[in-house]
Amino acid sequence: MIAASPAIVSRAYGAVPRWATLLFVAVLARMITFGNPIVHVDEDFYFTTATRWLEGALPYVDVWDRKPVGLFLIYLPAAALGVPLGIYAYQLMALASVVMTALLIARIADRAGWQSGATTGAVLYILFLNFADGQGGQSPIFYNLLVIAAFAVVLPRVEDRLDDPRRFARAAAAMLLFGLAMQVKYSAMFEGAFLGLWLLWREHRLGGSPARIARIALPLVLLASLPTIVAWASFAAIGHGDDFLYANFGSILDRRSDLWYLLLLNFLKCVLILAPLLWLASRTWKMPVGNAPAGAVRDLAFGWLAASLFGFLVFGSWFNHYTLPVMVPAAICASGFIGSDGLGRRLALPLVIGSLAIGQIVVISSILIRGTDHQIEAFAQAIGRGPGCLYLYSGNSALYTYTRRCAVTRWTFPSHLTRNREEGAVGVDQAQEIDRIFEKRPEFVVMRPPYPGERPEIRARAIAHLKQDYRRRGEWPVGNLMVDLYEAKETPAR
Template sequence: MHAHPVLRPVAAMPRWAQLALAALVTRAVTFGNPMLHVDETFYLEVADAWLRGIAPYSGVWDRKPAGLFLLYAIPAAFGVAAGVWLYQAMAAASAALTALAIARLADRAGWTRGATWAGVAYLVWLTWLEGQGGQAPVFYNLPMAGAVLLVAPGPGDSTSPSRRFAHGLAAMALAGLAIQIKYTAVFEGMFLGLWLMWREWRLGQRPAGIAAKGVAWAAVALAPTGIAWAMFAAAGHGGDWVFANFTSILARQPDPAIEQAGNLAVILLIASPLIAMAVLAWRLPAGAAPEQAMRRFLFCWLGAAALGLLAFGSWFDHYALPLLVPLCAVAAGCIGGHRDGRRWALGAIALFLIGGQAVVLGKIANRGTAAQYAALVRGIGRGPGCLYVYSGPSMLYAQSGRCAVTRYWFPSHLGRVREAGATGVDQAAELRRIFARARPEVVVMRGPYRGENAPIRAIAEAEVARAYAPAGRYPLGDLTVTVYRRK
């Protein structure tokens, strides 16, 4: 990494240290804040509940793979307050290691001059796409990048069939772990499996042998998901697992087309400098044969990741996080191998580094600080009686220590239009049951939000007006969250 004299001490560091430092710099303002994103604190809360004997799907409902909750169980074992710091430290380490893998992939493509900067670009663009914390792809990008490193084109292509088969098994095992962190990784896993079979065919292996290897590779990739199903089936919750993990995904209502188009446009706008770098890298002169094969492989992988992004719709910012790994790897070609593009690319990285910090600080101001969240927790208190979070931070259940009155802890599952008919319960019927039978002592509610089911909110507001009184209003970023207590 060539540097200004002021940065020469950093340039003298080994690559892993440079990328670790970059990960810390890009995330320094985030550590300890439980309001980075509602998703990741919910994962921590579900993991905490599981450790306390409340199983996912049957006890607390969500549709994420069990592997994600097992991953979050590591920080949750230290308590949710310390767990916030620990999961964010784990995410920073995962991001730095993924950046290191990206640099190594760029090395193998002959783009060593831009390899370290490609890893830095990954860390920078994470902050633009909700990857500043512990979103699922921040964790699963690492095993997927490791799988790619194991089987990407290189000198190993000419090794013995048994060695290639073993490397394929290891790679597909890593892909299987990635799938159990988030199911969208299946597209990249399928790409790797097809690539492995095509390579065997190209090297002259017999079709029967290729088919047998393909079955073995697929079985290894599916094994983690099969183990998860068996674990819940043995506990008598196999049906709950199948519905939450698969059926409910297909039952969700699509967002309005104009909203989906807008979300995709935002992703493309954020990624446009990297896409431009990839285009310039594609137009580079052909290198040596092994390097050229590696470059074609990286672009094919990029296509598979793009398919995974496009397949599920909605296109929230963090859905594009898996795309960053192959995109940054091929961007290294522009950074290190394109004479006219290098200066422009480094300028774009510097600009997006500064802008990314502004984006993160803006999100913290919008969503709330750790101090504001702590004040809300104190306002709820740890007294007797159960809690119902109609809308607001779901982790209030864990941090208040109060019991829950429904298995739908994530507020959107009962309050958002796109979840109507997709969670295994009628939203209105469950809401009426909560207030008529469970009778929570404390109810938490924020103002209306985009995508909220207005008739459901009307039910909640009527119930709160009838039986509850405001006990405090707490600022949380640009929102006000109201705590109600039963009269």
């Protein structure tokens, strides 16, 4: 059975266009998440923030977070459709981004001389996303497309010449794409820095003088910085430049580290997720290089993989979705061994089937832990719509969107006010903000059970307010948790 797998895989891939194969695999891998507004707490919040932005609340000013504004811009079209239609919309946008990224993975693998394993490598990228919370609209799902597009634009060509102005145009486009990627997630800067240095090295290899390289370097840096400069200038023009700067940069430096055992656990999970792709890529590294142009593309791909690993390691925290950017160059490099080595060809089908099966188990487990659209809709119905405000001490940001109730704080991502690592890193004293929130007497308060990394003194402070001014309305199931709902004893006049 295993010995026949290369022929089976080859016939299966050759029977239909590559894009159709990748689209089919992506739909198959992700379909059980479609319509679920709480696939992950992050994208739940991105959608909620985009919704509030459309209602007039400004990011960093009225809704606080440290993500770049470009990420919320991506979610705006979907948020405009409301719920539940908007949930399907952003997930379809994410699906399209995944398929286009996979197509470019296969295309770059082709250029590296790994044609026979290119489609399988792209399929593995799609399937491995499910191992790391990439089954929805996490930020790397979108910025991976911008990053790989930047690399694809500047792949080495046989006809490359020093005096060809098209080469600089392609380099400029690549750096602008990286600038856009950084306005989705700033961690793209490490891969962008590598590509910028590679472009200058490539200029040197083609005979460029130091003066010429210096003249090229400055505009490339400016193009990579341009989207961030424009974003800051837009906020500065309306008097909120400092809010933008602190949220996007200052708060990152102020944030504390997680507890050591949480960091270690996160890191080990990430190692486990990446190990198969990195092992495949390491086997490709040992394979002989063919012609010079293909060899240049291979060198670029492996350099990119090293840069992405550096970016993953240096950021710390090591949440599983931090592995998603590494999967792109890893899948490209894995294509060589999968398609050109006897063992790799025999492993192709088991890898695809195993990754699909394990990925579905991971996604189903996540749904059981985090919850479903029906649970959120039932919880939102219990809260109801009305003039009274809602405060999520801890819980799902989607409740703001589903109930359309007002917020009493701009820190609507709950853990910003309750997590240890956020103490002193969100622009406000957490305890004082909790007191201020309860002084405003929100009509409803949502509180899930304690979680690792939560500040117990902040929870105790919130519970003291609840005991004094609120009655427990009941508890509702969300995933594997029972989440408490509190209602003000006396609704203040409005």
